[in-house]
Amino acid sequence: MTNVTDGDQPSTDYASFLRAADLRVTPQRLAIIGVLAAEADHPSADEILSRARRIDDTVSLATVYRTLSSLEAAGIIRKLAIEDASARFELTPRREHDHLVDVDTGEVIEIPNDEIVQLHQEIARRMGYDIVSHHTILRGRRRQD
Amino acid sequence: MTNVTDGDQPSTDYASFLRAADLRVTPQRLAIIGVLAAEADHPSADEILSRARRIDDTVSLATVYRTLSSLEAAGIIRKLAIEDASARFELTPRREHDHLVDVDTGEVIEIPNDEIVQLHQEIARRMGYDIVSHHTILRGRRRQD
């Protein structure tokens, strides 16, 4: 992973994310989306606040939570429930994936999950259910060898 | 398992769970384990408190949390992180399983997960990790058909 232009994000048109969610474009919200778009990691609300403040030092924690909540409702971001830790957030991924938490560092790593998804669908079908959403979290420790 | 009534049936030797965890045997703890052993559902700390109080009305919420925490550390129970809801607890299952949450009823249903486990292990190995724990939660809706 090198780079900036990961998928295709030409010119940081974060305002369009907000318009898509029927939200007014404010500097605070742009800063928050900017943070989520900048790195593919999975920051907590608190981490988002401190990064966003480097872009716009008027951002408050309340606005972070309110913005995250609106963006989630609009399907623009995803909220991850991590065991024994506060919620983490990521832009809704184009490619589905699950997460592996490194128990030693707390780092959240993405897992490509095509196989997992298929299996889940099959299992749900066997049980007479249609999947609404699904999420796998692995907690692991880096292998030494 | 040998014994009476439903399925499995600890003849109330809950004390051994406590000794196994190096914990003193107290009526409050017995009540709490009794609750977890009685039903195969997945109660919250609050639900555990009110059920435990029917057995021993001196149990407090603090003791519920302290006991759950000790039992979890000893591997005797498992704590489930459910999205946007408080933690749920279950006796560590002999047979591994994951969970499906019925989005309409809130019911938590167990999923036999042999295939899922295998897949997780393989995926973790590919990523250079050893799995410490893993959990899948499916959220679904009963199929009409």
Place this chain on the structure above:
DNA sequence: GTGTTTGCAAACCCTTTGCAGCGTG
């Protein structure tokens, strides 16, 4: 006895909300 465990209430942490002013559309 002695070190654990308990209930109570206060403390904690993360998250949400009421309010009065500010800024977007």
Place this chain on the structure above:
DNA sequence: CACGCTGCAAAGGGTTTGCAAACAC
């Protein structure tokens, strides 16, 4: 200009902890 959005501070909900008394062993 109206109304949505903001920061602040206070409130919330689940979980944890300090303390002195009660208890298991």
